Amino acid sequence: MMKTLLASLLAAASAASAAQARDSLPGSTWLTENGEAKVTFFQCGDNNAQLCGELSWLQRQAESDTPVLDAENPDPDLRSRELEGITMLWGFEQDDDGDWRDGKLYKADEGKTYRGNILPQDDGTLKLEGCVFVICKSQTWTRVES
Template identity: 30%
Template sequence: MKRLMITLCSMFIGLMVFAQSNDSILGKWQNPSGEGRIEIYKKGEKFYGKLYWIKDSNKKDAKNPNEALRSRNIQGLEILTNFTKSGSSYVDGQIYDPKSGKTYSCKMTLKGTDALDIRGYVGVSLLGRTETWKRIK
């Protein structure tokens, strides 16, 4: 009986660990224009995204409000920061737009397994714009 309880507890703990690490948002995504690809990953309990590929790999962060950062390459930038999971959404994060040099509040919502709605906004979510990224297989 004791052995059965230990086995059942081990299986339960293993399932809990697997369920917690199974975040569907993780992976590689492409923006609608096809100009950029973003890899979403997890650091601790937060989610982040890095622009790992862009059409023009030599493009600089020329619109950055910090003059010292304007000479860095856009490719490799962490453009999604500090998201927390809330159901099928990821909230309370920020997105950096290298085309404008602006950072917006952001929320991400999974739409099935291969689509991700990204909503960047100022102040409240009603004042924003949504685009849908597609998963790269």
């Protein structure tokens, strides 16, 4: 009986962490899986019903105090812009489960944009999926600020 009670409490705590991540993404900042960047989420789109994310910190820029440019961008006119401050995630809409789906992710080191999903996890992290056709890759991000 004690094991059942403990398992129930752990499940409730995990569900609460996932619910908190789902409900508080706008205004929160997350560290990417490799620790080299932070992204701050904000509401965007029609009536602020969508979720977007701004590249708010880059380790390379912080270490060198030199702006990191969007050098791989397919648009030559954008290759001289600073990466820090750009919107790199946009158009995500929340589904009935609280996940954010069908948005776009810009991967600056490749200069490519992918279709993606943002999936809050039970442990309070975020799983980001970037997809091309049916092939998807994912990363796990960790909250650094609410």
